[in-house]
Amino acid sequence: MAPVKELAVDEAKVKKAVQSGIPLTITTYTLPHEIEAYIEKVITIFLKQIEKENLKDYIVYCVQELAVNAKKANTKRVYFMERGLDLNNPKDYKDGMDSFKEDTLTNIGHYLQLQKEKGLYIKLILQIKNNIIHIEVRNNVAITKIELIRIHDKLARSRQYDNLEDALGQVLDDAEGAGLGLVILVLMLKKIGLNEDSFDISSNEKETIARVLIPMDKVLVENFEALSASIVDNVKSLPQFPENILLVQKLIGDPKAEITNIARKISMDPAITADLLKIVNSAQYMLSKKVDSIAEAVKMMGIRGIKNLLYSYGTQQVLGEESADKKALWEHSYKTAFYAFNLVKAFHKDPNVLDDVYVGGILHDMGKILFASAHPDLMDHIRQFCTQKSLPSATFENLSAGMNHADIGALIAEKWNFPEVLVNAIRYHHDPRSAPEKYRTLVDTVYLANMFCEYENGNVTFDQFDPAVLESFGITTKNQIDSLLTRFAAGFKKENKT
Template identity: 25%
Template sequence: MEKKRVIFVDEDAVSLRSLRRMLIQMPEQWEFGFAESSESALDILQKETYDVIVADIRMPKMDGVQLLSQIKENYPGMVRMILSGHSNRELIIQSTGPCHQFLSKPTSSEKLISTIHKAVALRDLLEDTTLQNAIAQLEGIPSIPQIYLDLNAEIKSANASLKKIGQIVSRDIGMSAKILQLVNSAFFGLPRHIASVEQAVRLLGMEIISALVLSTKIFSLFQSPKTGNFSLEWLTNHNFLVANYAKNIANAHGCDSTLCEQSFLSGLLHDIGKLIFYTIHQQKYDEILATITTSNMHIFELEEQSFGSSHASIGAYLLGLWGLPDTVVEALAFHHKPALSMDIEFTPLTAVHIANVFYYELNANSGSGKIPSLDRHYLDTLGISEQITAWREKCQITTGAEAEQAS
């Protein structure tokens, strides 16, 4: 088995010695390097290859944010993490671009290695190194311009409301993912993963949200092509309706509020991989979309044929790198092929798999091409096949309510 290599960067020699002691009992498949400055780390990386870099945020000459920005450009495939005891909010906000995940000092060896291991294991979702690198370089996901303008206007309003801001952010796939990446970082020390975008906005507060929107470049605007087959507006509406279906299904199954929230979030983000594909391979992805009507193939099959991976895999890869909840990452990765998850109980994946199929069954404007179908064997394994009809009817009511609001 090929060793996984991690380099730690910290100006504090005591912290590095502590890390050495902490990691000495790690299995042989792990190999660690240590550097006492950003400059030293860059020198090492010119000679040696590493999978992960973990840097302190406060360092002289070149701080952790500047270091990770250079790493992103020169070694795009590396997983980039911050491990720091500093709580400078401005630096933390700046780090949300080049940094995949933030860990706080002190941390246990179990937490540290678990986080690193999960990030490295995500590579199993993607075989193509070029695709891995392109995705790992992304600092954010493009947003619908009108939603960004609405958010900007609300923040600058004299009566700005966190509730309204949360509702606006919830309408956008990219903003939602980035806000949840930040709120679930160890910097905030929350006892559990947050899956509600509106709750995340309340926890971050007006100051941080304003800084994110007005002072950083992580919320880029989607440039709508004059011609082509990709529509971010359609994708956003599709995801939002699937999210509502998934939450309704989880609620009807008697799931607790946490699982219902995770089901909604998973639905909201389940097709984010399509936007990622379009962002990094616009022309090629548009060509794929143009062939859907005549190919008699599912969109994920066409993607796998062209890229070696599907939107499900690359969406899960990026959000896994960003440290979103495992249940959400799993729902993205397997929403077309739920049996691959090996789950034997109802999870957000279950809700999203069913909700996505319902969308295509219940909506006239559901796009073209071969529509997805339910994995009956998976549903039988979970013992929920008999509930499908009732859940479909419940979602049909939601569809009618959405149509009335739009008219």
């Protein structure tokens, strides 16, 4: 028998996913042993990055149990189809399950091949969001009412067990995959201080989703929050925007101010004037002729547009662009902004979102740019904080590389009195489903534009996009993303020709 080939894990990709809050996805159709071993390696590296290796055995068990159940559910579908039985018919269900285990075990290769031919997958999604480890195992078949009742019955019964011995003595279910295994899963969660509420199974027309949520160690969560706040409070070089921008902002905020006065004040600052004219004359405004008058430009952009320009321009003034790292981050931000603007134009056409999404894209990575801008004394302050709080060395390294950058950027934006819409675009650009409903479209757009950039650079794959966000844009295939990206990238390149 030929030895099983081991699959190599891209540690750099796992590390980046942890630091950036990007989901890791692993998709398989038959769940062979080499994939199970690969999943365990990914989980091990993932937990090492967050100093949670002690959770490995628990998480590996949970993932393997849920993946095996998903595979059995897929096998059940092809088995019932081959026998002409209806899963939703109680009599057919009983007849099928009476022989399911024996028939499939003796000819498992046949049924696994059928699953693969029909595209029935098992997908693992692993992600850090809001200091919570999110684990999802999905398979693309809908769970039946009968199956869901049996699963919830097992979960309800699991509450009575305090240890594995009690469960083994009372729970046996040879036919269903959702028997003793799920009870053990709940017991595993209890051992790490959680309960069955941390586990859930739901279904829609396309998928069954088993989800486990594991909050990171409470002390670590509190320390991350305190560290983020401490960083913002101690950035001596970022107390407020430059005085010239504050003066223009003050004038804009005056309801009695006239457009001509605002234009005159802006014209007194050559740098702001140049940026304003550059933006107005860029491809996003699609003007038939070039605008040279600052007064005309102000009229075209409107008060809201001018305010957004000042937020963007002021941030760049404070954080600067002098180093290669910062230039790369700003380049990414400009591209995200361009892609976000074009996504709104192509899909939503909401003028309110259109007004804010460009600057939201420019500012979404403020937290990362802060670290690229940090002076040695700030970095020393962060190291000292980590030492005082007994945080692992990886905490400092992960923060420096971008972990928690969305929260840090949002805190800075709040300190600078940015409007809520921009604060939310920054805070939730990696976790759009957590954004307040009123800002969801804008946050979804900035998230998707950022993911387009990451996808373009080969840092993420199609499976790592949030399905709910893609659905809100009517995007269902990788080809649609490739087509949009080709168009957007060409437009960005054309606009930025020197």
